[in-house]
Amino acid sequence: MVEDIIDEIIQSRLKKRSRIFKSKEILHPDYIPETLPHRENEIRKLAEIIVVALRGERPSNVLIYGLTGTGKTAVAKYVTKKIAEKASMLNAKFLYAYVNTRKTDTTYRVLASIARTTGLRIPPTGIAISEVYRRYIQALDKWGGLHVVVLDEIDYYVRKGGDDLLYKLVRINEDLEKARVAIIGITNDINFVENLDPRVKSSLGEEEIVFPPYNAEQLRDILKQRAEKAFVEGVISDDVIAYCAGLAAREHGDARRALDLLRIAGEIAEREGASKITVEHVKKASIELELGRIYQAVTTLPLHAKLVLRAVIDLVKKKGSGTTGEVYSWYVKTAENYGYEPLTQRRISEILTELDMIGLINAVVVSRGRYGKTKIVKIPAEMIEVLDSAVSI
DNA sequence: CTTCCACCGGAAGTACCGGTAA
């Protein structure tokens, strides 16, 4: 009986507290620890820029560069939070907004999310962007303090939606009487700034901070510090932590990945009823993480993107790689087999680019001279079987 | 040096959906 199964799970989980985890949240990607090892310099730089807010001045806008998992988000949240706490002690009017523009990826939603941090109620849809902007300005001036806006992963947003909003935000102070806005932009891609409107570029980059990647040793410190609080004593050894750090260091020192690895390894150990986390658990975690990412990506794909992926898988299995034109004719057959009206080639070309960006396939535009310009589509060998089983239409 | 293939990818527009505001 289903109820029995569920009862049993609840029973066993509630009865004996985890033998592995003391406090799992500490390994969660959104958790901000009390200290951020090896980011002291970056914290100091950012704090020195923002702290003038406590004297009632507008801080410079800041651009933060660095690869994924180098602590950019954590440092930005940490500093803004600390200064907000100080500000409320000193009765300074200070608020901050944090928006991840990859998750919140349209102009309306970004602006609405920023505006809401001032206490405004903005509906999820239905009103004009200019109206949201108007209300935001009005609310700010009524309040009259300093609003620090953190825009995370802006490179994704700009690539998708352009720099209109950035342009507007950067010049928002001209529309304000009493209140002031400062922007902290965070980007993984150093080159993205080059494509920005020059006015946005100079204004946003008043100050710049670069976050270097962590090396294996630094990752080890970070993991060690978190593991102490997250795991029950004696569950994880320094060797296993070092192994995790090593894996992540190979991936350009991505601390978030290292923490994910540690957390999943712990979960696997717990599921298996082990009393210690071993290197084997970490290896399994690494696979599970990648598998999860792929399944997640594939299942949320729109119908025709799945059909295209299906066609690409079949084509690659047969020939190793293919051009846009080849993929298209395979896709037309696939679609018809499933009883769907095929879309145009223009659209399929776009879907191929989208699939490439998600990281499910490789699609590179190449010119083959006399034989035209096209995208060459491939799938990494180790991914093909996984994808094959993940795509269901 | 020119030609010309097989597409690329921007622009503008359509249809639909779920939502708000008055």
Next chain:
DNA sequence: TTACCGGTACTTCCGGTGGAAG
């Protein structure tokens, strides 16, 4: 209710283009 808003998924049209072949 009606007019309007933004997001998503798509179409139509079309000027461009890298580089092997001639």
